[in-house]
Amino acid sequence: xxxxxxxxxxxxxxxxxxxxxxxVYLSSKKTEKSxxxxxxxxxxxFWFSLIxxxxxxxxASVTIPKSPYYLFADENPxxxxxxxxxxxxxxxxxxxxxxDKPSGEPIELPVNEVIEFRVTSMDVNHGFxxxxxxxxxxxxxxxxxxxxxxxxxxxxxxxxxxxxxxEYCGLAHQGMRSSFNVK
Amino acid sequence: MLKNIVFAIIxxxxxxxxxxxxxxxxxxxxxxYEKIYNAPLKIVGEQPLTLHERCSRKPLLLALVFTRxxxxxxxxxxxxxxxxxxxxKGKSFDVLVLSFDPWDSKNDMQLLAxxxxxENDKQWFFGVTEDIEALNKxxxxxxxxxxxxxxxxxxxxxxxxxSEGYITKKLIGIRQGHDLDFLIASVxxxxxxxxxxxxxxxxxxxxxxxxxxxxxxxxxxxxxIALPAVLTVVLLISINFYVRR
Amino acid sequence: MESLxxxxxxxxxxxxVFVLFLVSxxxxxxxxxxxxxxxxxxxxxxxxxxxTHGLTMIGIWFVAGMAAIHYLLQRYVxxxxxxxxxALALTVIGILMLWTSTFIGEFHAxxxxxxxxxxxVMWAAWATPLFLASIAVLGVGWLxxxxxxxxxxxxxxxxxxxxxxxxxxxxxxxxxxxFILISMITLTGVIACLLAAVVLLTLFFxxxxxxxxxxxxxxxxxxxxxxxxxxxxxxxxxxxxxxxYELFPxxxxxxxxxxxxxxxxxxxxxxxxILTAFFHHLYMDFVxxxxxxxxxxxxxxxxxLPAAGxxxxxxxIAVYRTKIKWSLTNLLFFMGIAGWVIGGLGAVIxxxxxxxxxxxNTLWVPAHFHTYNAMGNVLFSIxxxxxxxxxSAQNIKIEKYTKLxxxxxxIGGIGFLLxxxxxxxxxxxxxxxxxxxxxxxxxxxxxxxxxxxxVYLIAILIxxxxxxxxxxxxxxxxx
Numbered sequence: 001x002x003x004x005x006x007x008x009x010x011x012x013x014x015x016x017x018x019x020x021x022x023x024v025y026l027s028s029k030k031t032e033k034s035x036x037x038x039x040x041x042x043x044x045x046f047w048f049s050l051i052x053x054x055x056x057x058x059x060a061s062v063t064i065p066k067s068p069y070y071l072f073a074d075e076n077p078x079x080x081x082x083x084x085x086x087x088x089x090x091x092x093x094x095x096x097x098x099x100d101k102p103s104g105e106p107i108e109l110p111v112n113e114v115i116e117f118r119v120t121s122m123d124v125n126h127g128f129x130x131x132x133x134x135x136x137x138x139x140x141x142x143x144x145x146x147x148x149x150x151x152x153x154x155x156x157x158x159x160x161x162x163x164x165x166x167e168y169c170g171l172a173h174q175g176m177r178s179s180f181n182v183k
Numbered sequence: 184m185l186k187n188i189v190f191a192i193i194x195x196x197x198x199x200x201x202x203x204x205x206x207x208x209x210x211x212x213x214x215x216y217e218k219i220y221n222a223p224l225k226i227v228g229e230q231p232l233t234l235h236e237r238c239s240r241k242p243l244l245l246a247l248v249f250t251r252x253x254x255x256x257x258x259x260x261x262x263x264x265x266x267x268x269x270x271x272k273g274k275s276f277d278v279l280v281l282s283f284d285p286w287d288s289k290n291d292m293q294l295l296a297x298x299x300x301x302e303n304d305k306q307w308f309f310g311v312t313e314d315i316e317a318l319n320k321x322x323x324x325x326x327x328x329x330x331x332x333x334x335x336x337x338x339x340x341x342x343x344x345x346s347e348g349y350i351t352k353k354l355i356g357i358r359q360g361h362d363l364d365f366l367i368a369s370v371x372x373x374x375x376x377x378x379x380x381x382x383x384x385x386x387x388x389x390x391x392x393x394x395x396x397x398x399x400x401x402x403x404x405x406x407x408i409a410l411p412a413v414l415t416v417v418l419l420i421s422i423n424f425y426v427r428r
Numbered sequence: 429m430e431s432l433x434x435x436x437x438x439x440x441x442x443x444x445v446f447v448l449f450l451v452s453x454x455x456x457x458x459x460x461x462x463x464x465x466x467x468x469x470x471x472x473x474x475x476x477x478x479x480t481h482g483l484t485m486i487g488i489w490f491v492a493g494m495a496a497i498h499y500l501l502q503r504y505v506x507x508x509x510x511x512x513x514x515a516l517a518l519t520v521i522g523i524l525m526l527w528t529s530t531f532i533g534e535f536h537a538x539x540x541x542x543x544x545x546x547x548x549v550m551w552a553a554w555a556t557p558l559f560l561a562s563i564a565v566l567g568v569g570w571l572x573x574x575x576x577x578x579x580x581x582x583x584x585x586x587x588x589x590x591x592x593x594x595x596x597x598x599x600x601x602x603x604x605x606x607f608i609l610i611s612m613i614t615l616t617g618v619i620a621c622l623l624a625a626v627v628l629l630t631l632f633f634x635x636x637x638x639x640x641x642x643x644x645x646x647x648x649x650x651x652x653x654x655x656x657x658x659x660x661x662x663x664x665x666x667x668x669x670x671x672x673y674e675l676f677p678x679x680x681x682x683x684x685x686x687x688x689x690x691x692x693x694x695x696x697x698x699x700x701x702i703l704t705a706f707f708h709h710l711y712m713d714f715v716x717x718x719x720x721x722x723x724x725x726x727x728x729x730x731x732x733l734p735a736a737g738x739x740x741x742x743x744x745i746a747v748y749r750t751k752i753k754w755s756l757t758n759l760l761f762f763m764g765i766a767g768w769v770i771g772g773l774g775a776v777i778x779x780x781x782x783x784x785x786x787x788x789n790t791l792w793v794p795a796h797f798h799t800y801n802a803m804g805n806v807l808f809s810i811x812x813x814x815x816x817x818x819x820s821a822q823n824i825k826i827e828k829y830t831k832l833x834x835x836x837x838x839i840g841g842i843g844f845l846l847x848x849x850x851x852x853x854x855x856x857x858x859x860x861x862x863x864x865x866x867x868x869x870x871x872x873x874x875x876x877x878x879x880x881x882x883v884y885l886i887a888i889l890i891x892x893x894x895x896x897x898x899x900x901x902x903x904x905x906x907x
Contacts, residue, residue: 003786003855004853006786006787007849007850010774010777011849013773014770014773014774017769017773018770021765021766028750028752031750031751037745037748037750038748044741045690045737048736048741049736049737056729056732059780060729063725063780063783064722064725064782066781066782067721068782068785069718069721074372074374077216079216080216087548095209096208096210096212116216120380123544124548125646127788127789131855135855135867137855140712140785140788141713142712142714144647144713146380146645146646147379148378148379148380149715150377150378150714151376151714162866166788166790166857167789168475168789168858168859169545170475170536170537170545170548171472171475171550172471173860173861174860174861174863174864177864376714376715376718377714377715379715407627407652408652411621411623411624411626411655412703415616415619415620415623418575419582419587420587422579423587425579
């Protein structure tokens with residue numbers, strides 16, 4: 001859903017930009033020698049910049065609080081899932097994972113509860129990306145060696161969710177995946 | 184040859200430190216965000232109440248000891264007392280010291296408090312519970328009774344409990360300021376989307392998260408990121424000076 | 429003024445860039461064909477090609493911009509032919525070293541060579557140090573070149589004049605040409621990011637030679653990598669813009685553009701934004717301090733302000749309802765600006781952290797930066813190449829099939845890019861040699877992308893043929 005509106009917004013804006021450029025180009029073809037071009041360019045420049053500034057400011061202030069670092073920060077997660085990434089597998093477990101003897105188990109998560117994923121890597125940077133059962137990317141975080149990233153999410157629909165590695169990690173990057181169920 | 188031996192010794196030390204940290208780190212990651220068992224408490228100087236009632240008053244740092252301990256309990260409590268003395272955010276939580284030994288009574292705990300001169304401290308509370316088994320299970324604490332030495336063999340464990348009764352963080356062993364700050368922040372529900380694994384010997388990091396202020400302190404690494412820009416300015420001025428001389 | 433020597437070396441740059449561009453495009457088409465399941469490469473081959481494709485593209489369009497700047501700078505200051513030759517030699521050597529490590533050594537850590545991947549050796553053991561050394565060689569050559577050009581500017585203009593600060597007052601005594609201002613700003617950014625590469629490579633080599641006792645911090649390395657990588661990719665665009673400020677009015681028969689207080693303000697701010705926007709590559713690294721993430725989003729957003737309010741608007745003013753003389757040069761500039769704007773739209777959308785959660789490392793990312801390049805910066809550079817090649821020749825009329833070539837370019841480019849954008853919005857991951865079965869639309873869009881990229885290639889081949897023909901003539905001129 002979010003991606004559809006992003007694509008639509010982009011295509012509309014790109015379309016508008018294209019039309020503007022074509023219009024400006026055509027205006028130069030049709031013009032008479034006596035015309036002086038754009039009137040009041042400085043004033044128009046100022047207003048254009050101001051409007052753009054305001055639009056950007058609005059988008060910034062609306063979208064920044066929606067960043068994943070703030071999501072569900074005040075809540076107690078119902079469950080913690082530990083994720084250990086390595087070339088080329090994800091290991092998921094309800095218990096902390098021993099890097100010397102990594103082992104995981106099938107994960108089943110409750111629906112409509114805040115879940116916290118604690119994601120790290122044993123070797124290179126990986127990407128922990130969750131896809132829902134319509135194969136849409138819904139959230140992600142990076143897995144960086146030496147650090148644990150805490151990703152909180154609430155799954156609103158039951159079903160099977162896939163995990164794909166989204167940060168290029170080597171020759172089997174495209175096959176690195178896992179999954180879990182939400183009930 | 185000597186160089187190799189020295190290197191091997193250093194490497195072994197690092198490896199064993201890293202290894203020890205790993206094992207503790209693993210045990211600390213159990214039971215997080217589970218609700219602690221609602222044990223009935225008998226606390227010195229207070230009416231009997233349950234654990235959930237107690238932490239709803241103020242978040243708790245729960246320390247598990249026993250009075251006849253000749254091992255880690257003494258240094259553990261001493262260090263904790265020292266570390267907490269200088270924490271400003273100390274007002275936002277209480278420390279509850281419970282005994283996991285069924286032989287300890289409320290009186291024994293009162294005597295313990297006196298030994299540490301914490302009897303009248305506004306932040307420290309001492310007590311016992313009848314349901315120690317259930318409590319231990321809910322926090323993953325497994326003391327082992329050694330009949331030869333007549334002692335419990337156990338970890339030094341500090342459990343952070345927020346005001347809703349959830350276990351937010353566990354610290355195993357005698358831990359210093361930074362880890363303690365993290366624990367205190369966690370019981371006050373301050374969310375940090377990340378933490379570092381204390382495994383490798385990393386010299387140059389960007390920042391060090393300071394849980395007291397909730398902000399990041401500059402690490403040496405951050406200077407390295409700013410270095411190119413600084414160097415460019417220096418180069419700019421130097422070249423200017425050199426060519427216009 | 430431009431000497432014959434400098435014309436010849438610029439001709440060499442142009443031909444070299446074109447040849448490498450054609451090779452890189454072919455590598456890119458092979459990648460899309462593999463993703464479209466039309467050919468079957470081993471993942472190692474795919475990812476080695478990917479590494480080569482990315483670095484070669486960034487490298488050539490960076491040096492193309494530098495060569496253009498160097499050539500035009502001679503109108504204002506004396507430039508160093510030695511620095512140019514050194515840069516050419518080291519660029520060639522660096523690229524050869526790079527290609528050896530990827531094609532022969534099968535090094536495939538991607539063009540970002542993100543730590544610690546170069547050390548997780550899944551290729552020839554010698555490929556890692558050779559690869560790092562190749563980056564070092566390229567960096568040294570480019571650093572020498574940038575410092576030389578900056579020194580030459582500073583010989584004539586003081587620091588405050590080069591940055592046009594005197595234009596903030598009324599009636600400045602000295603006028604800084606926009607070309608000098610933008611070159612100065614851009615070269616400052618280039619030097620900063622090359623120095624970041626120096627720090628990065630130093631840390632890489634320190635760990636390499638320490639045999640394990642010195643271990644780097646992955647977060648620091650990632651910050652340095654993107655300080656270098658993002659900034660150099662942006663600066664190469666701004667090198668193209670400097671050329672536009674200088675040539676667009678001239679080629680169009682319009683009055684020369686002058687630096688005003690808002691031009692000076694915009695470009696000075698641009699330097700700040702460019703150097704801080706790179707944090708937007710780390711949004712999904714929650715380990716990064718939140719303050720830096722916000723800086724990243726704000727810098728990325730507001731970098732568009734000076735671009736739109738000053739540069740793009742100036743182009744509109746120069747074109748709108750004016751009797752402008754259109755030639756292939758300014759047409760390509762104009763189209764490139766449009767491409768730059770549209771790429772910018774995709775970029776600002778992605779630079780929004782809450783969008784980045786569902787766009788990061790999908791095909792949306794290559795979508796927007798290929799727009800900036802293939803339909804933006806490449807057009808700026810080809811415009812300069814065309815202009816340069818026709819300067820020395822007589823009676824050049826716009827070739828009859830120009831409109832056709834431009835149409836082919838546009839169709840090929842737009843189709844190729846749309847395939848990326850749509851696939852990205854469809855959650856198709858980037859840097860996958862093949863797509864999983866349930867993400868089958870990825871393969872479909874890859875086929876579409878490959879087809880349109882081939883169309884684009886045809887247009888580039890035509891440009892290459894015409895422009896290189898003229899450049900070769902210049903190269904073999906006696907006097």
